[in-house]
Amino acid sequence: MRFIRIPISVLFAVVLAAPLGAVTRRMFVTSVTGTGNLATWPDAHLATGLAAGDEICQTRAALAGLPNATEYRAWLSDAADDAYCRVNLKAGKMVDNCGEPALPHLAGAWWRTDGEPFGAGILYLVSPEQRVLNPPRFDEYGHNVGTGLAVHWTGTNAGGSLGNGSCANWTSAGAGDSGDIGMTYLTSAGWTYNGGYGCSNAARLLCFETHLGDSLPGYPAWTRLAFVTSAMGTGDLGSWPQAGAATGLAAGDAICQSVAAAAGIHRSESFKAWLSDAGTDAIDRFQHDGPWMRLDGVEIASSKADLTDTVLASSIHLSDAGDYLGFSAVWTGTWNEGTGTDDHCTNWTSSSSGLTGRAGLPASTQYNWSWWASPSCDFAYSHLYCLQDLPLVFFDGFDTGGTTAWSAVAP
Known part of the structure; x- marks a missing residue:
């Protein structure tokens, strides 16, 4: 047996030029589910709308013992605020640069709770990039949520802004209302948008730790x-x-x-x-x-x-x-x-x-x-x-x- 040395510079690097943060940032889908009226979820603690989504994420992170539990935000959009802006700790709409002189991108990279990477930074998760490395299917405890209920509320399109439905700003469980969903087993755009879903149905939430995190490492090419x-x-x-x-x-x-x-x-x-x-x-x-x-x-x-x-x-x-x-x-x-x-x-x-x-x-x-x-x-x-x-x-x-x-x- 002989061995031949071959260059592999063609392999696409996962390392991206994101600023170096202080810690590993995590994301997860919730183990708990509920209707599009987020105030009815037990973990909402009397909050409503987007605030209820954030409270649910923070409660789940704390119960799982995740660091920085109060820094989590739900990946949700409504009529006033886009999910992209919210994960950047800003208010408003992407079309208005989230109220900033330029569109912010000070969030991520993110890892799933099982230790696998999700995405190298906020700009890489949304269109036109859509460089989602692994589907989001792990909950706050690091458990695979499987295929039994593989949907999560987002109200958010592939670009990170409000899609076609948000269950009346996340206050409705009406059968006649709908909210956009993502799928736990999809990458590309499907993690955030895979159509509409009746607000009376149960779905999960998708939760992101905010602020910049350390860049993803390069992956060894090994197989x-x-x-x-x-x-x-x-x-x-x-x-x-x-x-x-x-x-x-x-x-x-x-x-x-x-x-x-x-x-x-x-x-x-x-x-x-x-x-x-x-x-x-x-x-x-x-x-x-x-x-x-x-x-x-x-x-x-x-x-x-x-x-x-x-x-x-x-x-x-x-x-x-x-x-x-x-x-x-x-x-x-x-x-x-x-x-x-x-x-x-x-x-x-x-x-x-x-x-x-x-x-x-x-x-x-x-x-x-x-x-x-x-x-x-x-x-x-x-x-x-x-x-x-x-x-x-x-x-x-x-x-x-x-x-x-x-x-x-x-x-």
Whole structure:
């Protein structure tokens, strides 16, 4: 066995140029739930509206023993104040720079209560960046809230300002009123906005510790990579420019390898598309087991079993071009357990409007990361998931401070 030294400067760093704060800042979704009338929650302690949301967050933080419990704010907007401004400890609307000469950005970075990063700072959480590193699904005690009730009130759109509904400024539990929600299992924009929800229903809150915190550290690049393609095309994969002369599943692999090579990603020839057809299941196309991580160093799954057990560690929403995708379609033809569906655009050779292909949602960490919708095969805006299939790659930046890798290859 010999080892080849390979530069990996193409890996996207999580370290961002945020000012250095004094402490680690945390965020969580509440373990408790309630209607859109926040004053009715026991932890509101007679407060109403946004003040009730903040009181609930602070009470939950204190009960969990989190530091700086009184510094938490609920990620909520109403007619007077946007969530973005509130987390910056300002009042008002983003369109008015939260009452400041320039839009403030003195909040974050944030970690979830399980010790995994959420985002590098307030500017990176909202559009157009939407660089949410992990979904927010852990509560104040560090427990995964699961999928039983995966919604939290926000009233806030992808940009951080008031969306389409806020349950009458968080004072209504009326069935006829609605409030915008985010989902605990989504990244990109879905963590803060995934549509409206009846105010009489129960949902969680999303709580952020305010003030600047220490910047996120760089992640060591230590295992196989996964990304979503910046390239898009119809269900006839052979028609994509990156496919060369290949067709079907082979075209998918060629596309992954082509865009990886163009991005300078090491061992580009080892990527395969997460695709099934009538005769082959996606999971069986991978000879080597996990783990897999995104190009920013965040783990996706620890093994093939983990990849196909309904819940990913984080979403595959970072592209070869460095963009964090949201509500986009990704051709898969694959159920979340890695087996093929019946809709695969005739083995990925058809762009007919009369046929469909199963597609996944890149911002999701639930089953629908692999099967979400079935666009017609002439839909020209679907991406592909690309996962590395090679013996484990070891990186040695930890001992040299450099960005070099050692990759095991056959002699």
